[in-house]
Amino acid sequence: MWLGAVVLTVLLSSGGADPWWSNAVYYSVLVDSFKDMDGDGLGDLRGVTKQLSYVRALGADAVILSSISSKNMDCDEPGTMDFTNIDERYGNLDDFKSLVEKAKKLELKLVITLTMQTISSSSELFNLSAERKTGFEDKVIWKDGSPDDLPADVDGINWIWHEQRKAYYGSLRKEVVLNLCSESLLAMLSDAQCIWLKRGVSGILLHPDFPLDHECGVQLVNKMTVAAMSCSRTANVEAPLILVESSLGAEASSKYYGEGGVGANSVISYDLASPAKRPAASLALAVHASLLYPPQDMTPTWLTSKRNESRIATRYGSEMVDAIILLALALPGATIIQQGDELGAADTILEWAVTSKCWPNPTVPSAAPFPWDDSPTASFTSGEPWLPLAPNYRYANAKTEYANDLSHIGVLKVASAIKKSPAIGPHVEIQKLGDALAVLRWGGSGSLLVVSNLDRGKTEVPLSRIPGLPAEMTVAASSGGSSFSPSSHVNLEKILKLSPGETVLLVGPPRHCGGPGPVDKIASKLSEGWQKINKYFGSLT
């Protein structure tokens, strides 16, 4: 009966007031491409403030801002100039304060991205390190050698000779690699983090992967967590969220959680954001690994798309947009919706002419400006957008979709509301049925089941193989074009037929487990057995 089904039950934390981030829906904003208010074609902080109510209306609890630290204006030496100064192309500190105020009004938390792997070679930090200024000598990766004996690349890091210091420094995509093992760098990053917390952010997103010594990245996260706690106590603000993004995979990145609660609160999982679509078995295994490696009571944060890589519609096809959104929201833990994924927005197509100007971030196709409507600039800017709009923006835009309950936005709104419902239980069960992936949440006042066909062909899903489910469940949301319309009922005794990408979110009464069944009979037989044994031994003494 269990053939072909991967079964595992993970017991998640229950009881006690969970912190806000344990079950949050984050909306990840690329400031450059969200909304431009000053007409220069590049998104800015005032733009984010203006459109924050849209984010709230999607059902998000928090916004993750892309890095707004000042970057070099000269793209020959790209990278961050300073961790705490705001890049003037995005706005200034007053604009940031207005953003914090508006977010507070809307009860949205703000999380900022702190870049920490690289810095610009024209930054003051780099100059001082090159000069061996006390406290700066080791903030950058230096390697001794001679100018005519170039060391080999290490994990994509190449080496550039510095005449003044008479040593090589590590360089990654034309930026200087910071030394994450350095205590003085830790102190500097902790100070920067504290400044942002005092400015009113509720969390920090860190990218601590350090190719030269992963252990240093782990130590850095642990120490920055301690520093963040003490900063929040001093500043008398709520304990912040420390979220980690890592490309190391489930096992290695689980080290960032640290031990004894000193470490990241959650680590982002790339399982749903892989470049190629995964078949159900492979995705089920990956998701199980991501749930099992973290310490007890910790859950990963699921991501719909990596920030600088293709959106769902481009990498998996538009029929997969609702599938990924529903799976990401049904899994236990928090979820990050990448800007544009809630619309099924595609990547843009870059023409040669686009690359001439120096922008804060690289011109990548996934950075397409956000389409607010179907007008010529999609109401992203009153000027010329820094990147061309995505080819599908005339129908995949916020205005068109917001009014339509059956749109991707409609699906997201239902699923993010259900994520907060007491009907969602603490348990999860993930199965492969046919070519579909089924995610069941149970143990609460109801059951919730997402079933998604991840195959290129049709599939037949025998839901009756999941024991204890109610005979009938109701469709709360379904993917675009699905034959199962919201509010209709599904008989779970029957085989569910799903077309490629087709996904349904079913809700129903609680799963029926235990009660007077075989388990109780076995238990009473066992206790009968004990009574006999006790009598036997009793008669011997």
Ligand SMILES: *[C@@H]1O[C@H](CO)[C@@H](O)[C@H](O)[C@H]1NC(C)=O
């Ligand atoms: C760092 O040094 C370079 C070259 O000496 C110089 O052009 C640049 O302005 C310096 N940067 C800062 C922030 O002082």
Ligand SMILES: *[C@@H]1O[C@H](CO)[C@@H](O)[C@H](O)[C@H]1NC(C)=O
């Ligand atoms: C996205 O960023 C990551 C890490 O910063 C990098 O490894 C990757 O190559 C980037 N992808 C693209 C398409 O630029």
